[in-house]
Amino acid sequence: MGAVPVVPAPLRSTPSAPSVPDTTDPLVARTVAWFDDAARDLPWRRPDRTPWGVLVSEVMLQQTPVVRVEPVWRVWLERWPTPADLAAAPTADVLRAWDRLGYPRRALRLQQCAGAIVARHDGGVPDDEEALRALPGIGEYTAAAVRAFAFGRRSVVVDTNVRRVLARTLGGTALGAPAPTAAERGLAAGVVPADEATAARWAAASMELGAVVCTARAPRCGACPVADLCAWRAAGHPPDAHAHRRRTQAWHGTDRQVRGRVMAALRAAVEPVPRALLADSGPDQSQVDRCLGGLVEDGLVEQDDAGRYHLPA
Structure with missing residues (x-):
């Protein structure tokens, strides 16, 4: 799941007024107007947010619900309000604070990203997409999202929600291709308004529309501000043409589940944990060993001279 957007108001002490879209495109204008009234109140959207807070939210929201x-x-922001604070923190504390968000490698990358921001940018999150993408763990989507949502700048922000909104309204299909395509990105770029403030607002609004109205499984077409512009609705809601190519991975018994159990045990431990006490992390001991080896290789877990396991020092 792609990340949920922030309100891209300028970073200043006074609240921003609702935007007036500088566009003649009814899809953009109506979606932005709807967002001005319907946007969820989330802490990384408020006027007192920081670019660092926005960046942290984007990393945490990758494949994880709000x-x-x-x-x-x-x-996290109370404990490490700046990149310098996180960069100086013990890695074990960072992994414990990540708790059950899943994909804990994101926590390591976020700490590495904080260190790079301190070393390369004097501790301030850059607003340039190229500089953002050069940071550890920051890809094309996250760089574009931070530029738009933290700095109110024009960028092409395309996540799963935006892809779905554009596939339905402009493409007439239930969902986009299983993997993003160059054609989709070109379509998304063509919709972005030229005005920076409106472009940033459109990025947030289109993501929100996909997240809460134009959802994958149960779209609320009756509540959609652009329902009469939707090509998919006009075509009678044809089914997903790529349904046979989409697979939902089971959770029970997977390596992800076993890795999560191991990490939970180590987060709760105050001392290194013997291998025998991790045996019940999975039904198959070879699977537990494989997952332990993977966690050590990923830098999420360390093994001491006695063969016990612990979070990185």
């Missing part, structure tokens, strides 16, 4: 991210994000 309801799980918001409490962790609040604690």
